[in-house]
Amino acid sequence: DAGVTQSPTHLIKTRGQHVTLRCSPISGHKSVSWYQQVLGQGPQFIFQYYEKEERGRGNFPDRFSARQFPNYSSELNVNALLLGDSALYLCASSGGGQGSLETQYFGPGTRLLVL
Amino acid sequence: AQSVTQLGSHVSVSEGALVLLRCNYSSSVPPYLFWYVQYPNQGLQLLLKYTTGATLVKGINGFEAEFKKSETSFHLTKPSAHMSDAAEYFCAVSDWGLGTRDTGRRALTFGSGTRLQVQP
Numbered sequence: 001d002a003g004v005t006q007s008p009t010h011l012i013k014t015r016g017q018h019v020t021l022r023c024s025p026i027s028g029h030k031s032v033s034w035y036q037q038v039l040g041q042g043p044q045f046i047f048q049y050y051e052k053e054e055r056g057r058g059n060f061p062d063r064f065s066a067r068q069f070p071n072y073s074s075e076l077n078v079n080a081l082l083l084g085d086s087a088l089y090l091c092a093s094s095g096g097g098q099g100s101l102e103t104q105y106f107g108p109g110t111r112l113l114v115l
Numbered sequence: 116a117q118s119v120t121q122l123g124s125h126v127s128v129s130e131g132a133l134v135l136l137r138c139n140y141s142s143s144v145p146p147y148l149f150w151y152v153q154y155p156n157q158g159l160q161l162l163l164k165y166t167t168g169a170t171l172v173k174g175i176n177g178f179e180a181e182f183k184k185s186e187t188s189f190h191l192t193k194p195s196a197h198m199s200d201a202a203e204y205f206c207a208v209s210d211w212g213l214g215t216r217d218t219g220r221r222a223l224t225f226g227s228g229t230r231l232q233v234q235p
Binding site for chain 1: 119147149151156157158159160161164166205207209210221222223224225226227228
C-alpha cells in the first residue's frame with residue numbers, strides 16, 4: 001500500500017513569493033495534518049483537516065492556509081514568503097473512521113528554501 | 116496547553132549498549148503518547164504509541180516505552196543498540212479534538228528531539 005505522498009520534494013522560492021505544497025493521504029484516511037519542521041527543531045502543528053473541514057489550527061499567521069479536496073488530498077499555501085518560512089513541511093494522514101484519528105502517519109516532506 | 120520535554124539533545128551509546136531516551140510530558144487530559152524516528156532527509160516514522168491499556172508498549176525495531184503517569188514520563192528504551200538506530204527521535208503527545216461530532220485526538224505536540232549516535 002502507498003503511504004503518504006507529498007510534492008514537490010524540494011522547492012526554492014524568493015521572499016514575497018507564494019508556494020503551494022501538495023499531499024495525498026493513505027488510502028482510506030480522511031484526515032490530513034500539516035506540520036512545519038525548522039532545522040534542528042521538532043515539528044510544529046499548522047493545520048488539521050477532517051472530511052474537508054478545518055478541525056484545528058496552530059499558531060501560524062494568516063499567510064498560511066490550507067484546504068482538503070473531496071478525494072481527501074490537501075494543499076498547503078503560504079503567501080508572502082519570508083526567510084523564516086524555510087523548513088521541512090510534513091504532511092500526516094490519519095483516520096479511517098471515528099476513534100482512529102489518534103495515530104498520524106507522515107509523508108517524506110517538502111523541503112522549502114526561501115532566498 | 117500540552118508540552119513535551121526531551122532531556123538530552125544528543126545521546127551517544129556504543130553498539131550493543133542499552134539505549135535510553137527520556138521524555139516527560141504535561142497534559143491536562145489523559146495523554147496519548149508517541150515516539151517517532153527521523154532518518155536524515157526523511158519524514159517521521161512511527162516507532163510506537165500509548166493510548167490506553169498496558170503501560171509498557173512495544174514498537175518496531177526492538178524499541179519499547181513505558182507510560183508512567185505518576186512521573187509523567189514516557190521513556191524510550193532498547194536493550195542493545197545497533198548502528199542502524201542512529202537517527203533523530205521525537206516524543207509527541209496528542210491533543211483533544213475541538214469539534215463535537217468527532218472526539219478523535221488532534222494535533223501532535225512534539226519535543227525538540229534527541230539525536231542518537233551509535234559508536235562502533
